Amino acid sequence: MATLLYFRAMIQRFLFCICVILFSVLANAQKVYEFNSTCQQAYLEISKLKFTNAKVLLDKAKQQNPNNLIPTLLENYIDFFPLFLSEDADEYAKFKVRIAERITLLETGPQTSPFYKFSLSVVYMQKAAIEIKFAENWKAGWDIRKSFQLIKENKRNFTTFAPNDLVMGILQSVTAVVPKGYTALISLLGITGSMTEGLKQIEGFINSSDPYAKLMNAEGTLIYCYLTFYLQNKRAEVFALIKNKKLDLVNNLSFALMASSLAVNDKKIEYAKSIILNRNKSNEYLQIAAWDYELGHIKLYRQEFQEAAQHFESYLANFKGNYYVKETYLKLSWCYYLQGNMPAAEAARNNVIKKGTTNADADKQALQEARNSGWPNVLLLKTRLLNDGGMNKEALQLLNAKGITSFTKEEEKLQFNYRYARINDDLHNDTEAIKYYIKTIEMGATRKEYFAARAALQIGEIYERQNKKTIAVSYFQQCIDMKDHEYKNSLDQKAKAAIARCTGE
Numbered sequence: 001m002a003t004l005l006y007f008r009a010m011i012q013r014f015l016f017c018i019c020v021i022l023f024s025v026l027a028n029a030q031k032v033y034e035f036n037s038t039c040q041q042a043y044l045e046i047s048k049l050k051f052t053n054a055k056v057l058l059d060k061a062k063q064q065n066p067n068n069l070i071p072t073l074l075e076n077y078i079d080f081f082p083l084f085l086s087e088d089a090d091e092y093a094k095f096k097v098r099i100a101e102r103i104t105l106l107e108t109g110p111q112t113s114p115f116y117k118f119s120l121s122v123v124y125m126q127k128a129a130i131e132i133k134f135a136e137n138w139k140a141g142w143d144i145r146k147s148f149q150l151i152k153e154n155k156r157n158f159t160t161f162a163p164n165d166l167v168m169g170i171l172q173s174v175t176a177v178v179p180k181g182y183t184a185l186i187s188l189l190g191i192t193g194s195m196t197e198g199l200k201q202i203e204g205f206i207n208s209s210d211p212y213a214k215l216m217n218a219e220g221t222l223i224y225c226y227l228t229f230y231l232q233n234k235r236a237e238v239f240a241l242i243k244n245k246k247l248d249l250v251n252n253l254s255f256a257l258m259a260s261s262l263a264v265n266d267k268k269i270e271y272a273k274s275i276i277l278n279r280n281k282s283n284e285y286l287q288i289a290a291w292d293y294e295l296g297h298i299k300l301y302r303q304e305f306q307e308a309a310q311h312f313e314s315y316l317a318n319f320k321g322n323y324y325v326k327e328t329y330l331k332l333s334w335c336y337y338l339q340g341n342m343p344a345a346e347a348a349r350n351n352v353i354k355k356g357t358t359n360a361d362a363d364k365q366a367l368q369e370a371r372n373s374g375w376p377n378v379l380l381l382k383t384r385l386l387n388d389g390g391m392n393k394e395a396l397q398l399l400n401a402k403g404i405t406s407f408t409k410e411e412e413k414l415q416f417n418y419r420y421a422r423i424n425d426d427l428h429n430d431t432e433a434i435k436y437y438i439k440t441i442e443m444g445a446t447r448k449e450y451f452a453a454r455a456a457l458q459i460g461e462i463y464e465r466q467n468k469k470t471i472a473v474s475y476f477q478q479c480i481d482m483k484d485h486e487y488k489n490s491l492d493q494k495a496k497a498a499i500a501r502c503t504g505e
Contacts, residue, residue: 030067031108033115039070040215046077047218049253049286054078069109072102073119080126085288087133087321099127114158121150121167133323135359147171162210165201166220172198173227195231195500202227221245222254225262231497233461235266251280260294267390267426269298289318293328300331301389303382309335309344323363325356330366337375338382345375361490365450368486377412383419392423399423414444418451422458430462441478450486453479457495469502476502 035043042057055078058071079098083091103123109116124147131140148171155164173195205213206220213220221241229238239262241247247255256279263272276291276298292315299308312332316325333348352370356363369376379398386395404416421436437455444452460475479495499505 031110032065032068033070033109033113033119034065034068035070035115035212035215036061036064036068038064039068039074042071042074043077043215044218046074046081047222047254048248048251049081049257049288050284051078051082051286052284069106069119070115072105073115073122076102076123076126080130082286082288083130084133085286085290086319087323089134089320091320092130092134095130099123114154114161114164117150117154117157118161118163118167121147121154124150125167125171133321135357144171144175148175162205162208162213163216165205166216166223169198169201169205170223170227172201173231174198194505195497196504199224199227199232218252218254221247222258225258229262229265230494232501233464233498235262238262239266239268249275250278253279253285257288257290261290264294264297267301267388269301269389273298289315292318293324296328296331298389300335301385301391303338303385305335305339309339322357323360326352326358326363326366326370327360329355330369333370334376334381334385338378361487365486368448377407377415380412380415380419383423387419387423387426390426392426395419396423396427410443411447411449414440414447414449414451417443418455421455425458425462430466434459434462445482448485450491453482453485453487453491456482457491457498460495460498464498464502473499473502 038057038061042054042061045051045054045057054074058074058078061068061071076099079095082088083095103120106116106119106123109119111117124143128140128143128147131137131143147167151164151167151171154161155168158164202220202224206217206224208214225238225241228234228241242249242255242259247259249256249259256275260272260275263269263275272294276294279291292311296308296311296315299305299311309332312328312335316328316332319325329348329352333345333352336342336345336348349370352366358364358367379402383395383398386392386398399416399420404413407413407416417436418440421433421440424430424436425433437459440455441452444455456475456479460472460479463469463472463475476495476498480492485491
């Protein structure tokens with residue numbers, strides 16, 4: 001009797017397990033990737049940073065079909081963008097939980113869909129980008145590897161699925177130009193990239209007539225502009241694309257943020273100011289601190305120090321992260337220093353030491369400057385700011401009024417040569433620029449300041465523009481070969497990207 005009861009219990013457990021398995025299979029079979037019109041509308045709103053409307057549409061999509069996994073993918077976009085821009089540690093803790101749940105849910109989808117591995121690849125790539133923001137580089141490396149493997153497999157299995165090219169292009173481009181300090185990790189993870197091939201894939205994607213490529217054109221264009229600007233150094237081409245494609249810089253805040261940021265970087269400060277002030281300020285859009293960051297720089301370069309300080313203070317009060325916090329406090333200290341308000345300048349400089357991290361080269365440099373017991377030479381600082389704002393004639397007048405013999409400190413003489421070269425470079429006086437860049441290298445090649453390495457990079461760019469690529473590569477390599485100086489990682493990355501441009505890698 002006992003044996004009979006034992007076998008009956010075993011059969012009941014077996015039948016229960018079969019039911020669980022069948023239920024799981026049936027449940028998974030119901031999952032779909034349906035990029036329907038509601039999801040498409042939500043995606044387009046997300047691409048504009050118009051998250052209020054996007055969330056309403058995604059709720060509607062989930063009601064229409066609870067088994068549709070596209071809303072899960074798009075909800076990750078909604079989490080990703082604010083966190084990437086704000087670096088809020090509390091939100092990151094919540095994001096970790098949510099993204100793990102989303103990955104598990106996406107893995108229940110039908111593997112016969114091209115969206116299965118594509119969606120997972122995108123989510124892992126977004127996860128890695130956030131991990132880098134929080135200095136979790138090892139985790140990021142593994143997630144980039146997962147993303148890379150998934151999209152390679154998807155491209156192999158679904159050769160005509162256009163969105164593959166966008167993700168593959170991003171990963172190819174970025175991993176090809178990682179700074180020297182990270183190449184061992186990339187090699188260990190088995191990730192290989194080609195900047196030229198990656199950008200070609202993204203360019204093909206944004207120019208494609210494929211329906212999904214058209215739908216995702218804004219995202220592709222945004223990424224293409226950033227990578228073409230920073231990796232290929234084709235700055236004029238990017239601004240021409242913005243103009244020719246008539247990108248909406250008023251109601252698409254992704255485009256507005258991209259264009260204004262690149263314009264500030266390219267010393268087009270009036271253009272940047274116009275974009276920022278004319279953007280749609282509706283509360284329907286994601287509210288971000290970056291507008292104050294950019295306006296602070298615009299005002300600083302225009303020598304409007306009081307207003308610059310107000311914008312930097314507002315940015316620091318609202319930004320939750322660590323990237324560029326030290327750099328912003330340093331520039332805030334300059335605002336007060338150049339106004340003669342030394343107590344406020346000292347307080348800001350003390351915050352450079354106490355707040356933020358040194359994950360970014362700019363923050364490392366800010367910390368070094370803050371620990372320096374002295375303050376920068378007023379004339380050289382004003383010259384630097386005028387040049388950074390594209391006001392080169394005014395900057396050159398300041399330098400010509402003094403001359404190098406007016407300076408006694410070696411680092412000030414070095415900076416004079418570099419600033420004189422950089423201003424002439426921007427004015428397209430190539431011969432004069434190269435002459436003073438070489439003087440900078442001769443004086444500063446073994447010093448800790450970044451001027452000599454940057455001078456080598458700039459000479460390389462001049463020769464690259466002149467199509468003298470062999471000479472250009474020699475100077476880019478010279479930049480990489482200089483050791484133990486400020487901005488080492490970022491300058492090496494620029495030089496590595498430049499070599500890839502010149503050699504077609």
